[in-house]
Amino acid sequence: MTRLASASAATAYQKQWFAGLHDHDGPLALVNADAPQEIFRTMGIPYVVNQWWASIVAAKRRTQDYLALLRDRGYPDYVEQYSATSLASLFDPDPANAPWGGLPRPSIVLAETTGDASRKIFDVWDEEPDIAFYALENAAANDVPVRWWELMPRRWEEAIGSDRLDLMTGELEGLIRFLEQTTGRVFSESRFREVMALVNEQQEWNRRARDLIARARPCPLAVTDSIPSVMVPQWHRGTAWARDAARAFHDEVAERVAAGAAVCDDERVRLMWIGRGLWYDLDFYRRFQDSHGAVFVWSMYLAIAADGYLRYGGDPLRALAARFAAFSDQLYTPPWSAEWYVKEARLHGVDGVVHLVSDDARGSYFTTRALRAAGIPVLELHADNVDARAASPEAISDAVATWLDSDVRGPAGAG
Amino acid sequence: MAPVIGYVGADVPVELITAAGARPWRLAGHPGADQTAGDRYLGRGVDPATRSLLSRLLDGEFGSLDGLVVSRDCESSARLFYALRELRRVDPAIALPPLHLVDVLHLPHRTTTRYVLAKIRQLRSALESWTGTLISDDALAEAIEAHDRLRCLLADVAALRRSGRLTGTTALSIMADTTALPVSRAIDRVAQLLDGDHPAVPGKRVFLTGSGHDGPHVYEILEDAGLLIVGEDHDWGDLLWHRRVGAPTELALAERYQHNGPSAPRASIRARAAHTAAAARACGAEALVSYVRDHDDAPAWDFPAQRAATGLPSVLLDRQPYGDLTDGARTAIGELA
Numbered sequence: 092m093t094r095l096a097s098a099s100a101a102t103a104y105q106k107q108w109f110a111g112l113h114d115h116d117g118p119l120a121l122v123n124a125d126a127p128q129e130i131f132r133t134m135g136i137p138y139v140v141n142q143w144w145a146s147i148v149a150a151k152r153r154t155q156d157y158l159a160l161l162r163d164r165g166y167p168d169y170v171e172q173y174s175a176t177s178l179a180s181l182f183d184p185d186p187a188n189a190p191w192g193g194l195p196r197p198s199i200v201l202a203e204t205t206g207d208a209s210r211k212i213f214d215v216w217d218e219e220p221d222i223a224f225y226a227l228e229n230a231a232a233n234d235v236p237v238r239w240w241e242l243m244p245r246r247w248e249e250a251i252g253s254d255r256l257d258l259m260t261g262e263l264e265g266l267i268r269f270l271e272q273t274t275g276r277v278f279s280e281s282r283f284r285e286v287m288a289l290v291n292e293q294q295e296w297n298r299r300a301r302d303l304i305a306r307a308r309p310c311p312l313a314v315t316d317s318i319p320s321v322m323v324p325q326w327h328r329g330t331a332w333a334r335d336a337a338r339a340f341h342d343e344v345a346e347r348v349a350a351g352a353a354v355c356d357d358e359r360v361r362l363m364w365i366g367r368g369l370w371y372d373l374d375f376y377r378r379f380q381d382s383h384g385a386v387f388v389w390s391m392y393l394a395i396a397a398d399g400y401l402r403y404g405g406d407p408l409r410a411l412a413a414r415f416a417a418f419s420d421q422l423y424t425p426p427w428s429a430e431w432y433v434k435e436a437r438l439h440g441v442d443g444v445v446h447l448v449s450d451d452a453r454g455s456y457f458t459t460r461a462l463r464a465a466g467i468p469v470l471e472l473h474a475d476n477v478d479a480r481a482a483s484p485e486a487i488s489d490a491v492a493t494w495l496d497s498d499v500r501g502p503a504g505a506g
Numbered sequence: 507m508a509p510v511i512g513y514v515g516a517d518v519p520v521e522l523i524t525a526a527g528a529r530p531w532r533l534a535g536h537p538g539a540d541q542t543a544g545d546r547y548l549g550r551g552v553d554p555a556t557r558s559l560l561s562r563l564l565d566g567e568f569g570s571l572d573g574l575v576v577s578r579d580c581e582s583s584a585r586l587f588y589a590l591r592e593l594r595r596v597d598p599a600i601a602l603p604p605l606h607l608v609d610v611l612h613l614p615h616r617t618t619t620r621y622v623l624a625k626i627r628q629l630r631s632a633l634e635s636w637t638g639t640l641i642s643d644d645a646l647a648e649a650i651e652a653h654d655r656l657r658c659l660l661a662d663v664a665a666l667r668r669s670g671r672l673t674g675t676t677a678l679s680i681m682a683d684t685t686a687l688p689v690s691r692a693i694d695r696v697a698q699l700l701d702g703d704h705p706a707v708p709g710k711r712v713f714l715t716g717s718g719h720d721g722p723h724v725y726e727i728l729e730d731a732g733l734l735i736v737g738e739d740h741d742w743g744d745l746l747w748h749r750r751v752g753a754p755t756e757l758a759l760a761e762r763y764q765h766n767g768p769s770a771p772r773a774s775i776r777a778r779a780a781h782t783a784a785a786a787r788a789c790g791a792e793a794l795v796s797y798v799r800d801h802d803d804a805p806a807w808d809f810p811a812q813r814a815a816t817g818l819p820s821v822l823l824d825r826q827p828y829g830d831l832t833d834g835a836r837t838a839i840g841e842l843a
Contacts, residue, residue, distance in 0.1 A: 165810035167824065170803045204613065207581045207771040211807035214775040218811075228618055231578055233607040233628070234591075254624045261617030425592040452581045452801070454549040457592045464596075 101323035121197040132329035145176035149370035149477040247413035259412035286329035296337035301397035309358035311347035359384030366447025429461035509572035516741035517577030524649035532685035534720035537829025554828035556582035580771035647754030660747035671704035674735025709734025713791035723829035732843035737789035783815035
């Protein structure tokens with residue numbers, strides 16, 4: 092099957108945009124994936140997403156080179172590799188030979204104080220001359236309503252709780268003032284409202300695309316196509332280009348569904364991939380089509396775009412706070428994470444789940460338990476998504492093939 | 507008999523538990539205990555000390571608690587809370603005490619203070635509900651005064667230790683004891699220790715940084731190897747008493763816990779390095795040892811700056827097993843001693 096035009100267009104756009112950053116004169120930010128990028132968009136400050144850059148480095152098989160640079164400086168090369176790769180790029184003695192011409196040096200870095208190591212990684216950035224780190228507080232709730240995806244678009248205050256939203260709104264006001272003072276850029280409330288509206292439009296297109304794919308039999312596209320089609324626009328959200336790219340992706344999916352296109356003509360097993368992308372081995376996602384008729388129909392990237400970003404009503408800054416005050420909970424904290432994955436598994440009619448479990452604190456038990464309780468076979472793959480030292484591509488593929496042979500049956504009893 | 511409220515993490519405002527007429531009991535793991543349940547529910551990517559703690563809780567080793575308060579002093583405590591909350595939801599057959607998260611945060615901003623104050627007030631309500639005791643302002647004031655008094659006495663213990671007349675193992679043990687006793691008995695216990703005779707103890711004076719230690723096992727190994735731990739910067743040790751509340755109000759309580767530290771999981775590298783350097787200097791340390799447990803993700807990031815700031819001979823023992831040292835670490839310690 093030919094690649095989606097929207098995937099090729101997104102990748103080409105990103106390359107052109109990134110090349111332009113090397114000539115950029117002015118403030119440049121490096122931000123975490125779950126940071127309120129809309130504020131930078133509003134103020135016209137370009138930003139690179141920390142984990143996106145790590146995915147490029149991994150896809151080019153350069154992660155080990157960069158982790159060695161951390162090790163050389165006395166920092167651990169075995170903690171949060173996905174979030175630490177960009178920092179290591181800062182120490183690259185030969186940036187001209189880095190992927191995509193190398194990571195331009197940012198002047199501002201932004202992250203939440205999630206986990207124990209994330210903030211430390213950004214502290215090291217902060218030690219560099221002319222780079223400032225702005226830390227956002229990360230709060231947690233004592234009790235939460237389970238079905239967050241039904242509440243988030245309009246009843247986000249109820250889903251997240253007023254204390255967390257008060258805190259994050261205050262944090263964002265502080266961030267805006269910090270950026271105004273350090274960059275001289277203006278935060279226009281009118282412009283911000285346009286950005287927020289564009290983001291909602293974009294995610295609505297993603298939601299429609301997700302729903303089309305969930306209902307389609309056979310699966311009309313590869314997850315390796317949907318990921319760039321969704322995520323490159325995601326990193327450019329709040330622009331007309333990103334909104335239009337999401338619409339183009341949806342339209343292309345709709346055409347394929349109408350034409351009965353199949354990523355695998357002999358689709359017998361529908362699989363869900365839970366976890367971050369396996370960036371150093373993207374061929375993995377197609378590897379079981381010929382041998383088992385097994386197709387990965389789901390990754391979190393489109394699904395979280397569909398369910399995790401929409402925020403309507405209320406004060407726009409508070410709505411933005413509601414987008415990020417509990418973002419990682421949606422993916423990694425039970426009951427939200429576990430129940431959402433079950434909902435998505437059922438929506439997409441999957442026959443099995445491959446669950447990537449990294450050697451970190453996020454854990455896997457409750458997600459795996461919930462899926463199995465719903466009657467869905469789960470394979471836990473203990474590996475890292477950028478650091479292949481934890482498990483080789485061969486070992487991972489062997490584990491999946493064995494599991495498909497032994498545990499997974501497609502809807503017609505095949506497999 | 508007074509209700510017993512278990513708690514996890516040094517970010518739990520114990521004054522409120524005391525003020526509710528209950529006994530606060532800081533829960534800990536044990537390196538020798540079975541850890542199967544903790545491994546199952548938390549996964550092997552979580553600090554093994556917390557996996558051990560959860561295992562002990564589920565195995566009933568803490569008896570019947572009247573409530574359990576968990577803080578987010580580190581990611582593993584947060585994950586412990588999420589696991590317990592989810593277990594209560596999906597497996598109600600597992601006997602668990604009432605559970606409450608007190609989300610004390612640490613960025614030095616007014617917005618954070620306002621948030622922490624709200625969390626303090628919510629904890630106060632939860633404790634009142636659990637114990638059936640209304641926490642009066644007078645009771646809170648009395649509890650704050652008592653716990654601050656205990657912190658003053660623990661500062662005296664630290665001074666005794668710095669004078670070379672108390673081992674790190676003994677100091678850590680006495681501090682741990684105080685987290686399991688009613689505050690009045692804890693005060694008596696520490697006062698009794700201070701009244702005793704304490705001859706000089708030998709050993710190379712080292713400052714210990716890195717992971718927290720919820721038991722004496724690693725201290726014993728290090729001191730048996732010829733070191734004398736004269737100070738540390740984790741919250742089972744000197745960070746437990748370092749900062750006082752100082753005033754009988756909820757706001758003072760919120761600010762004490764917000765600004766307490768700097769702990770490895772929650773403070774910046776810069777703040778940690780400055781604190782470690784000052785504390786090591788105050789202790790007259792001759793060397794710096796950073797002991798970092800496997801899957802305790804923060805401390806190894808601190809080490810390069812701590813080493814530079816202290817200017818002392820330093821050793822990093824990273825990815826260590828819970829309550830023990832690898833052979834390589836033992837060799838490194840032998841060379842340092």
